[in-house]
Structures are given as structure tokens and as C-alpha cells.
Amino acid sequence: MPSFHRLGKLRLLALLALGLAAAPAVNAASSLPGAGVTVQATHDSTAETLFQTEIVNIGLEKLGYTVKPILPLQIPAMYLAASTGDVTFTASAWNPLQNAFFERVGGSSTLVRMGGLISGASQGYLVDKKTVAQYGIKNVEQLKDPKIAAVFADGGTKAKLIGCPPGWGCERAIEHQLTAYGLRPTVEHVQGDMAVLAADVIARYNEGKPVLYYTYTPLWLSQVLVPGRDVEFLEVPYTALPEPTDPSATTLPDGRNVGFTKNTIHVVANKEFIEKNPVARKWFELVSIPIADVNAENFQIYKGEKSSEQIRKHAEDWIAKHQAEVDAWIAEAAQAAKS
Known part of the structure; x- marks a missing residue:
């Protein structure tokens, strides 16, 4: 029977081994450019805008940011909260349809509009x-x-x-x-x-x-x-x-005037956050989702897949189908930390 002294040594060695095994993972996480920074997304309270918001959040997570649960707000409050820093960003900002809300809270003095997350919204x-x-x-x-x-x-x-x-x-x-x-x-x-x-x-x-x-x-x-x-x-x-x-x-290509412009859906974020986080800014500028993919996911919501867990799964599935492209965006965004 092994002595208590020997058992103590074995336990110590086991603990040391576990610590050494865990160290690379901890170090890898802490070396990501977003490590130690918390972000808070908001959306316009509709289930249909959670999909693109989750895709943006997943990219931020991969870059090391700590991502809080998405906060639903009405559209005017969404812009106001982003302008004051109460939230970090929204991924459901229509341009030009919602420009009045953007300008009402300070416009480019408090917010930054980036990229072209979804184009061709009609x-x-x-x-x-x-x-x-x-x-x-x-x-x-x-x-x-x-x-x-x-x-x-x-x-x-x-x-x-x-x-x-x-x-x-x-x-x-x-x-x-x-x-x-x-x-x-x-x-x-x-x-x-x-x-x-x-x-x-x-x-x-x-x-x-x-x-x-x-x-x-x-x-x-x-x-x-x-x-x-x-x-x-x-x-x-x-x-x-x-x-x-x-x-x-x-006016449509066939000459009919339908009275409304085509819109681009952007990420709009708090200006102070963007100035301090070039990696997040680059990710916001790069990420893009075809409108056909958003329509297809929205149809899944209509058919009943509308819980937050199901919509998160839709976003994860979209990432998996576009892995090479997303990985390239992540890599390019990470490089912004070095510039």
C-alpha cells in the first residue's frame, strides 16, 4: 500500500500537470486582441434582426471580446444607448431610413457607421x-x-x-x-x-x-x-x-417609382469604443451577409424556429457554411491590433 507521503506527491504532480495543460489555453485566450474588453449589442426588438447580430457577436467572441447577451430596444432608444455608451453597437441600423435617429443623438460626433452588413434592403x-x-x-x-x-x-x-x-x-x-x-x-x-x-x-x-x-x-x-x-x-x-x-x-429598373429607397443595414457603434478598439472596427467593416441568406433565415423564424437559442444556432450554421471567408475576416481584423 502506498504511503500517505507518496499519495501526496502524486496528487501534487497531477495538479501540476493539469495546470500546465491548462496554461496554453489560458495564455491563448489572453493573447487575443479583444481580451479583457466587454461589448454589449442591442437590436430593434424583432426576432428577425437577432440573426445578423449573433453573427457579429460570434466574430467578436473569436477575437477575444467578452460578449453580453443581446439587449432588445426600440429603434430610437437603440441609437440613443449606442451614442451614450450604454450599449456598444447595433447591427440593425438602416441607412438612409433611420438617418434621422442617427443624427438626433449627435450623428458622427457620438456614433460610427461602418461597413455594409446587409445590402439591398427594399x-x-x-x-x-x-x-x-x-x-x-x-x-x-x-x-x-x-x-x-x-x-x-x-x-x-x-x-x-x-x-x-x-x-x-x-x-x-x-x-x-x-x-x-x-x-x-x-x-x-x-x-x-x-x-x-x-x-x-x-x-x-x-x-x-x-x-x-x-x-x-x-x-x-x-x-x-x-x-x-x-x-x-x-x-x-x-x-x-x-x-x-x-x-x-x-425608382425600380423597370421605371416604376415605388416611393422608397433601397437601404443598407450597417453596424453603428459608440464612437469612443471604436476609437479604442481598432480590431472591432475592422471586423464591423468586413463582415457582410447576403440578403438572400437573411431572408432564408427569417423564413425559418416564420416556420417556428424563433427562440434565441434557435436563432443563435442559425448564426452558427451560417458561420460554418462560410468558414473560410469568416476566418479571413477574423484574421484581417486581428491584424488591426498591430497597426
Whole structure:
């Protein structure tokens, strides 16, 4: 039987071996450029924007940053919190749609807008094809006609335009256009949670009722009711947005003016954080997700995969499918620490 003295030596050797084995991992983690820095992402409170936010967070984790759970905020609060440093960044900042919120909290004096995380985000008003064919509706200006408005009025006196949540950039645009196009006497802007509004549009369509609504991409609604197949974009009489906008920016290649610009979704971050963290800045500038991939993931949310754990898995799966590209972005971002 081994002596207690010998057992003590064995335990000591075992502990030393474990410590030596763990040391490389600890040293490797502490040598990453983001080590010791904590980041806090926010998003616009919709499940659909968690996907891109998780992808950005995963890159930060690989660079050594400590990443807190994503904080949901309404859009104006999202920009305000980033400007004050209460959060580090958002990966759901639309440009130019949300520029007013960006400028309201100090613009480039408090925030930095980077990269092109998702390009080609579009918007517009749509009507089901059956109603378009039956009434010849092609332009929102036709809704000034009480007879046309009555088609979407559900027995009331005004057409119900299913629109945009309060406080969003699209709300500003829709409200501006209702006045500019003289639609207020005949059109009511129906507002609420975007997922609830979209579900209402689909339910009405499936019941065979006329639908009149605003939507944007990336969002799963346009994968359920496909423009050109199930619904059609309405034109506008002329470009009218809260900020002066060249009509060419709201006009499709086929010449139809749909009234809204294409947008790019950026990472917007606290300026002080960016000035101190060139590695994070480079990552924010490099990471890019095709809009088709975001639409596909959003459709998974529509089909029921909408828990935070499931969306995190969607992001991890996307990283795995684009591993070589992501690894190259990570490597390039890490080099920013040396410049």
C-alpha cells in the first residue's frame, strides 16, 4: 500500500500537470486582441434582426471580446444607448431610413457607421394581385377615390393600410406620404408590432380578402406573399420622403417609382469604443451577409424556429457554411491590433 507521503506527491504532480495543460489555453485566450474588453449589442426588438447580430457577436467572441447577451430596444432608444455608451453597437441600423435617429443623438460626433452588413434592403406598398386585376389599382394615388378606398375599408369609411410600428423610420415615411399624396381623408395607417401586422396580412389574404400593406425586406412576409406572384407593388405619383431624395433612388429598373429607397443595414457603434478598439472596427467593416441568406433565415423564424437559442444556432450554421471567408475576416481584423 502506498504511503500517505507518496499519495501526496502524486496528487501534487497531477495538479501540476493539469495546470500546465491548462496554461496554453489560458495564455491563448489572453493573447487575443479583444481580451479583457466587454461589448454589449442591442437590436430593434424583432426576432428577425437577432440573426445578423449573433453573427457579429460570434466574430467578436473569436477575437477575444467578452460578449453580453443581446439587449432588445426600440429603434430610437437603440441609437440613443449606442451614442451614450450604454450599449456598444447595433447591427440593425438602416441607412438612409433611420438617418434621422442617427443624427438626433449627435450623428458622427457620438456614433460610427461602418461597413455594409446587409445590402439591398427594399420597401414598398403592396396589394394582392386579384384586387389589382379587379379594380385596376396601380398607384397609391388611386386611394384618394372613396370607391377604391372602400375596397380595403372592412365596412368602414377609410382604407386600412397595414403599415409600420410606432417609432420606426418607416412610420415617418408613411406618415409623410399620407399627407404629401393627400390620402388622409380616405386612408388609415394601421400600426402595431411588425410580426402581428404581417400575420394579419397573411390571414386576410388566405381568407380571400383584399390586402393593402407596407413591408420591407429582409422579412419573411415577402417569402409567403411573393411580389409578382401573389402581390404587386404600388407606384407613387412622385417621390416624397421626409428628407429630400432623388427620384432615381426610389425608382425600380423597370421605371416604376415605388416611393422608397433601397437601404443598407450597417453596424453603428459608440464612437469612443471604436476609437479604442481598432480590431472591432475592422471586423464591423468586413463582415457582410447576403440578403438572400437573411431572408432564408427569417423564413425559418416564420416556420417556428424563433427562440434565441434557435436563432443563435442559425448564426452558427451560417458561420460554418462560410468558414473560410469568416476566418479571413477574423484574421484581417486581428491584424488591426498591430497597426
